[in-house]
Amino acid sequence: MKEVKDKKDFALPEIVLIGLNHKTASVELRECIAFSEEEAATTLEALHGHPVIREVILFSTCNRVEVLLVSDNRSEAVETAKRLISEYKTAPIDSFDDALYIHVGDKAIRHIFRVVSSLDSMMVGEPQILGQIKGAYRAATEIKTSGVILNRLLHRAFAVAKRIRTETGIGDHAVSISYAAIELGRKIFGTLGEKKVLLIGAGEMAELAMEHLLRNSVGEIFVSNRTFERGLELARKFNGQAIQFEEIENCLQCVDIIISSTGSPDFIITRDQVKKAIRKRRNCPIFFIDIAVPRDIDPKINRLTNTYVYDIDDLKGVIDENIKDRNREAVKGERIIDENVIQFRHWYNNLDVVSTIVALRNKLDDIARVETKKTLQSLNHLSETDCETIRRMTNAFIKKILHDPTLFLKSHTKHDPKTICLDVTRKLFKLDE
Amino acid sequence: MEIFINLTILFYTVSATGYVSYLFFQKKSFHKSGYYLLVAGFVCHFTALGYGFIESGHLPVRDLRETLMLTAWAVAGVFLAFQYKFKLRILGIFAAPLTVLIMVVASQLPNDPLQAESLFNSFWLIFHVLSVLIGDAAFALACGVGILYLVQEHSIKTKNRGFFFKRLPSLELLDSTGYTCIIVGFTLLTMGLIGGIVFAKSIWGRFWNWDPKEVWTGITWLVYAVLIQQRLTMGWRGRKAAILSIIGFAILLFTFFGVNFLLQGHHGEFTKF
Structure with a gap:
């Protein structure tokens, strides 16, 4: 019975998570608290130097700043973390205290599993968070602020994230404009393999869509811009061919996917042009993605046979639906997390x-x-x-x-x-x- | 014999249920069980047909009941072949219930086959009947694919990506499968017609009798010929091709049933009820 008496002396430390995210803090506040990599490293060392904190990891992304620590004295550790954040970011504690959440024990474990699995993200299922957390974890291991407990917790979290991604559909449906466009393209053409693409105009979103298409290995690429020089530049970037703005009409005969985002106040492509082109291309389907506001592609074109026009609002509609699907899948993810919290808790208790x-x-x-x-x-x-x-x-x-x-x-x-x-x-x- | 027919209907029905469940729940196992049950039904049906053939010594097409059952068998067979080749699983929600429908209707019909004449033993007649029926089955599938195409196209066009958008394959796959169905059906129909003409010559001494069934079959043949010709020359694909394959199948159904019920002719005997 001697052991039982000793128990108090060897009590397990607690896992504590303190942080703020997009749900609790405004973007201004998050910007103000966010840590750069170097800042994170010095803060970590300072935190680790404190006697009540045994292990610590700090995550800072654009949507969250969180400190995960293992401590024998919860309240002191939390105060220390707050004080250090306030000192390093020169922000008074009052300014962010309301936005902070503090999770202890199982709640902290569950929270970290949810974050890594992207269930706590602004866009449920987005894949970047896993990479960001892995980066933060690596930074902590390099300066040895993370120990047995957090190593185990993070490794378990990565495994949980992988399992959720493969077993549920949280990452399945496209939730960005470019992914949605590709998904639609697949439903029309089957494979995008040899489809020719024409990019009209430049712009961040159009170029992003183009990059996604390239990653899905499309066929030949044409680029057209009002200023031919800019067109040449883009063509070089995408390894394509630049054409004059006037040539677009002829080009309609041979291209299958058209992405347009010019600043033009009028339609760039009219119904009559497409009608003619469709006949010449012997009714092969043609897919227009109109990202411009005001629109470049006459919406009446959608009524022609074998032509499909999606403008920015249509694509947004697609995305909203997909987000609903993802949220449904997230429920399955929560179940997997529950299981793993229990398993981790079991290991942790035995570490006594x-x-x-x-x-x-x-x-x-x-x-x-x-x-x-x-x-x-x-x-x-x-x-x-x-x-x-x-x-x-x-x-x-x-x-x-x-x-x-x-x-x-x-x-x-x-x-x-x-x-x-x-x-x-x-x-x-x-x-x- | 009767037990085999009942067993076949059972297999087809459970298979159809499997495919419909696949449509709703998108579970691979449902589609797989649908597929294997259909194979089982097909084999069982083949046994029943073979038994009938050996017992009577004639191709079992001596009344509407037998003809329909042979048609259901052809539909199942052609679907299984296409499924194997194109992996267009979702077509099962059209094909499997269709076989069930035909079988159930057929099994309700009176069973009094036309008394045997030597007519039914001729190679040309067997060739004629089998080619035409398998061709018809391919056209039925083309019609099914056409319907699926129109549904999918509608959901993409109207940007209303509801129930079917996720579940149906790409327009391209539907279009090319539909076209293959038509080509196969047309080839078999043409061969069947040639067989029929040769047979007519050997029995009645004339190649063409202007019998209503012959005329309507000719019309059906022309519709599909136009479809194929337009596709090759003008590029009629997608929506137009889908609509035309549905119209073609409607005419084919009239040729199959309507002519026998409404008009008179020498085919009437075989499909009486």
């Missing part, structure tokens, strides 16, 4: 000194009992007292063997947590099975 020593002794006792029994069965000539002596001897062995490791694991000081040794012990003797 007392339970490790007990588990170790039980394991050795079991082995000794089985082996002595086997041996005694073949030694029939021994009397009951002899057997008892042998049993006592094996017990003494175990006691002697375990004496030093037990002392070592118990010799726990504030700055030398035995979590690493505990973890190694559990692995070495396979105590978690």
